Amino acid sequence: MMHRRVMVKVPASTANLGPGFDTLGMALSLYTWIEMSVSSDGITSFDLYGDGMEGIPTDKSNLIYTVAQQVFEAAGVQVPELHVAMYSDIPLTRGLGSSASAIVAALVAANALIGSPLSEDKLFQMASELEGHPDNVSASLFGGIVVAAWDGQRAEKVRIEPHADLDVLVAIPSFQLATEKARNALPTQITMKDAVFNVASSSLLVAAFASGNLELIRFAMRDRLHQPYRAALIPGMAEILEQATGRGALGVALSGAGPTLLTLVDRNSPRKAELESFLIHTLKDHGIHAETMWLKPCVHGPEITVSEGQQAQSFMERIKGEVRA
Numbered sequence: 001m002m003h004r005r006v007m008v009k010v011p012a013s014t015a016n017l018g019p020g021f022d023t024l025g026m027a028l029s030l031y032t033w034i035e036m037s038v039s040s041d042g043i044t045s046f047d048l049y050g051d052g053m054e055g056i057p058t059d060k061s062n063l064i065y066t067v068a069q070q071v072f073e074a075a076g077v078q079v080p081e082l083h084v085a086m087y088s089d090i091p092l093t094r095g096l097g098s099s100a101s102a103i104v105a106a107l108v109a110a111n112a113l114i115g116s117p118l119s120e121d122k123l124f125q126m127a128s129e130l131e132g133h134p135d136n137v138s139a140s141l142f143g144g145i146v147v148a149a150w151d152g153q154r155a156e157k158v159r160i161e162p163h164a165d166l167d168v169l170v171a172i173p174s175f176q177l178a179t180e181k182a183r184n185a186l187p188t189q190i191t192m193k194d195a196v197f198n199v200a201s202s203s204l205l206v207a208a209f210a211s212g213n214l215e216l217i218r219f220a221m222r223d224r225l226h227q228p229y230r231a232a233l234i235p236g237m238a239e240i241l242e243q244a245t246g247r248g249a250l251g252v253a254l255s256g257a258g259p260t261l262l263t264l265v266d267r268n269s270p271r272k273a274e275l276e277s278f279l280i281h282t283l284k285d286h287g288i289h290a291e292t293m294w295l296k297p298c299v300h301g302p303e304i305t306v307s308e309g310q311q312a313q314s315f316m317e318r319i320k321g322e323v324r325a
């Protein structure tokens with residue numbers, strides 16, 4: 001273990017997919033990489049690469065470090081000093097599951113570093129508990145579309161293979177919105193009518209994904225549990241939710257807790273450019289600058305590479321062919 005290095009590549013995720021609040025997730029082709037090894041000089045250190053890592057702690061309060069220590073504790077081993085290198089293409093605090101991908105990366109890397117004593121299910125349970133909801137972590141851990149339920153004690157999931165024709169277009173506003181803030185915007189009670197609406201929509205959406213019925217997505221991807229309350233935090237969101245399916249999207253939703261807006265698109269659609277322009281201009285009309293990205297559902301979970309001894313190439317040299325920018 002002393003000279004072992006574990007490289008893990010973990011996908012981003014979009015949670016809720018509209019009506020499936022805290023339940024539905026889909027992995028996306030946007031990634032975080034971390035490399036973990038036992039520190040050779042007995043001091044914990046971090047190399048954080050790329051834009052957007054400002055403010056991420058480089059001491060033992062770092063999320064990757066604290067999650068790794070929970071793995072070691074659960075396995076009954078002690079690895080107090082680590083070296084962690086990290087790079088992420090997933091913008092932080094935008095509703096694309098950056099925290100979940102970091103948690104999953106830390107769990108998987110730490111477990112591999114000590115010879116994988118913890119089962120995948122144990123890592124899933126720990127991830128759900130750490131994130132507080134299972135939707136993002138299950139997508140990052142298992143890939144594809146995942147239906148996950150967590151009762152505070154135990155998480156269960158079923159994975160669905162995404163339809164090959166599904167493309168994903170996201171519009172990522174330039175401002176950040178912490179998940180905690182967007183959760184605090186939600187009411188403590190909702191009407192029976194709205195609850196029934198969401199049970200129906202979410203169930204139909206899962207059935208549409210499972211049966212490959214892309215035409216149903218538009219009708220099923222509607223929500224009354226969280227999106228109406230979060231719309232006040234994201235200028236232009238209400239208009240986009242209302243009009244995107246008329247502009248070429250199969251379905252539209254707030255991605256996770258936002259502020260990113262997500263559309264599902266048939267990859268053969270002739271209206272892709274129209275949709276992209278509609279998203280950008282609607283947000284711009286509301287004073288919001290946004291970056292769009294065309295993504296695919298990511299069909300697999302973490303990719304793990306374990307190596308022993310020194311590496312001739314640096315961390316960034318090894319991943320540079322795969323990063324987005």
Ligand SMILES: Nc1ncnc2c1ncn2[C@@H]1O[C@H](COP(=O)(O)OP(=O)(O)O)[C@@H](O)[C@H]1O
Nearest residue numbers: 063092093094095096097098099100102178179
């Ligand atoms: N790679 C990372 N390493 C350490 N902390 C991270 C990492 N990625 C995300 N985080 C933490 O997660 C927070 C964002 O989580 P959250 O508000 O749930 O938004 P989202 O998960 O949608 O990006 C960041 O502010 C940071 O504290």
Ligand SMILES: N[C@@H](CCOP(=O)(O)O)C(=O)O
Nearest residue numbers: 015022095096097179256257
């Ligand atoms: N179900 C959660 C999902 C939060 O996702 P994130 O990517 O914004 O962290 C919620 O809607 O609060």
